[in-house]
Amino acid sequence: MTATAPAQFKITYTSADVDWELFHRQFDAALARVRGQLGRDYPLYIAGEAVRSAAESIVDRSPSDTAVVLGRFAAATHQEVDRAVRAARVAQAAWAHRGWRERGALVRRAAQLIRERKFELAAIMSLEVGKSRVEAMGDAEESADLLDYYCQQLEDANGFVRQMAKVTPVEHNMDVLRPYGVFACIAPFNFPLALSTGMSGAALVAGNAVVYKPAEEAPWTGLKLYEIYRDAGLPPGVFNFLSGSGPEAGEALWRHPGVDGVVFTGSKAVGLRIYRGLSTGWIKPCLLEMGGKNAAIVMESADLDAAADGVTRSAFGLQNQKCSATSRVYVHERVARPFLEKLVERATALRIGDPTERDVFFGPVINARAVATFERAVAQARREGAILHGGQRLTDGSLERGYFLAPTIARLPLSSSLFLEELFVPFLAAAEVAGLDQAIAEANKVEYGLTAGIFSKRPEEIERFFDEIEAGVCYVNKRTGATTGAWPGAQPFTGWKGSGSTGKGGCGPYYVAQFLREQSRTVIEA
Ligand code: NAD
Numbered sequence: 001m002t003a004t005a006p007a008q009f010k011i012t013y014t015s016a017d018v019d020w021e022l023f024h025r026q027f028d029a030a031l032a033r034v035r036g037q038l039g040r041d042y043p044l045y046i047a048g049e050a051v052r053s054a055a056e057s058i059v060d061r062s063p064s065d066t067a068v069v070l071g072r073f074a075a076a077t078h079q080e081v082d083r084a085v086r087a088a089r090v091a092q093a094a095w096a097h098r099g100w101r102e103r104g105a106l107v108r109r110a111a112q113l114i115r116e117r118k119f120e121l122a123a124i125m126s127l128e129v130g131k132s133r134v135e136a137m138g139d140a141e142e143s144a145d146l147l148d149y150y151c152q153q154l155e156d157a158n159g160f161v162r163q164m165a166k167v168t169p170v171e172h173n174m175d176v177l178r179p180y181g182v183f184a185c186i187a188p189f190n191f192p193l194a195l196s197t198g199m200s201g202a203a204l205v206a207g208n209a210v211v212y213k214p215a216e217e218a219p220w221t222g223l224k225l226y227e228i229y230r231d232a233g234l235p236p237g238v239f240n241f242l243s244g245s246g247p248e249a250g251e252a253l254w255r256h257p258g259v260d261g262v263v264f265t266g267s268k269a270v271g272l273r274i275y276r277g278l279s280t281g282w283i284k285p286c287l288l289e290m291g292g293k294n295a296a297i298v299m300e301s302a303d304l305d306a307a308a309d310g311v312t313r314s315a316f317g318l319q320n321q322k323c324s325a326t327s328r329v330y331v332h333e334r335v336a337r338p339f340l341e342k343l344v345e346r347a348t349a350l351r352i353g354d355p356t357e358r359d360v361f362f363g364p365v366i367n368a369r370a371v372a373t374f375e376r377a378v379a380q381a382r383r384e385g386a387i388l389h390g391g392q393r394l395t396d397g398s399l400e401r402g403y404f405l406a407p408t409i410a411r412l413p414l415s416s417s418l419f420l421e422e423l424f425v426p427f428l429a430a431a432e433v434a435g436l437d438q439a440i441a442e443a444n445k446v447e448y449g450l451t452a453g454i455f456s457k458r459p460e461e462i463e464r465f466f467d468e469i470e471a472g473v474c475y476v477n478k479r480t481g482a483t484t485g486a487w488p489g490a491q492p493f494t495g496w497k498g499s500g501s502t503g504k505g506g507c508g509p510y511y512v513a514q515f516l517r518e519q520s521r522t523v524i525e526a
Pocket of ligand 1: 186187188189190191195213214215216244245246247249250251252254265266267268270271273289290291292322323324422424450493495499
């Protein structure tokens with residue numbers, strides 16, 4: 001296989017029908033190539049030029065083994081942020097002028113390049129953020145599909161140009177959606193390619209220029225996205241790459257007066273900070289996708305094996321570091337015992353280790369801060385309830401140099417604050433409920449509203465769940481992941497309440513239009 005061999009199959013987060021032997025061979029080859037590139041120095045890219053920064057570089061280490069330095073990445077300061085925003089402003093006018101068909105063709109070319117490079121991209125993500133092979137490949141495949149889906153949105157809407165009604169016979173009325181200008185795009189670590197690609201791709205195809213800052217923990221993946229857009233033929237300055245810290249580069253970026261809008265995915269705390277500070281002279285678009293504290297509900301009628309499978313996958317896939325992860329489970333008191341037994345059985349069977357290895361399901365968490373959060377939650381759970389499984393850091397053999405934690409299940413009283421706080425570590429809080437009323441009331445208590453799942457065979461319970469649950473992405477009886485696994489064009493990914501700002505999410509049909517503003521054009525016949 002070469003680095004640019006065409007895709008032979010597609011892997012989503014829940015794929016089953018795959019030639020796994022072929023997949024693993026191709027992954028092994030890509031991993032070997034990528035390992036051959038470790039430890040290099042990387043600059044920023046502004047207007048197509050490599051730019052150094054005076055600040056100390058970010059040392060990008062693997063969370064699986066912190067002795068492994070993946071690379072050293074320039075850290076942008078406010079000077080480089082200023083330069084990048086100015087470059088983006090210069091490039092944007094010509095980019096918008098090119099027209100949506102041409103922009104769409106270039107962005108579709110980027111989707112194709114992602115597919116050609118998907119093994120290399122997946123190997124990098126596995127090393128950089130600790131994704132299992134399948135999770136990493138799902139991230140790469142989703143990225144390509146997001147770009148195609150957003151291009152399709154523009155094509156289906158005829159570039160968002162539409163003829164309008166006449167009020168008098170002598171007038172011609174058009175409605176046109178036009179780009180805002182320059183978007184700051186700020187991404188989290190956990191889906192380092194898919195979220196970066198989805199946010200930036202929608203902004204770009206709509207005719208905006210982008211200044212992009214990846215998470216501190218995932219600059220290598222972010223740089224690969226820069227290379228993809230460059231190689232697809234995007235003009236210099238249309239997409240600028242700034243690795244750097246949140247408080248310095250990120251803060252300077254969204255505060256820059258030359259930024260016309262912000263698209264951000266990350267924690268609620270940072271998202272709200274941006275929202276409150278962004279609009280001063282006038283209101284700027286602020287598309288935020290934020291945290292989650294997602295509940296699964298298991299009713300008396302549920303298939304308990306399906307429920308245990310679905311909760312295990314969504315609670316412990318990517319070590320619970322998905323915004324859509326199941327972090328709470330409310331189980332009907334009449335089936336609590338057998339369900340929790342099945343859950344512990346499955347958690348015990350999970351293969352834990354270096355996530356770049358074949359068939360490892362569960363890797364490390366992202367950093368020392370996550371380990372500290374986990375240890376605090378476990379200590380609180382021991383005081384308030386009981387740990388049913390896990391509860392410790394894993395340090396055997398080579399795990400010692402990584403951030404490995406045991407998948408953990410805690411039985412807690414409903415009053416525990418561990419049901420309310422987003423932890424983003426492999427910690428599942430479980431409680432018994434008397435029925436659906438109580439389950440939904442408990443599920444809705446949080447400030448978040450991203451995903452939710454129920455296992456039930458009763459149509460009336462399912463209908464009530466859809467009607468009453470406060471969440472944007474809802475699943476019923478999903479054995480492959482109780483609350484996870486959304487895909488572009490299939491499950492729009494909208495956060496309600498503290499999980500989002502616009503009520504229209506990525507992966508959904510209304511996403512691209514949010515990067516555009518309306519202009520009504522009336523011409524009176526002379
Ligand atoms: P984070 O909020 O710590 O960081 C996200 C990005 O913001 C990073 O690039 C970071 O450098 C930057 N940042 C930090 N402080 C900043 C500031 N003051 N100004 C500008 N930028 C700043 O989040 P994280 O730890 O990378 O990711 C985990 C969080 O993201 C979780 O809360 C998770 O639920 C959420 N998330 C949400 C979705 C969704 O679609 N709703 C998807 C993935 C992750």
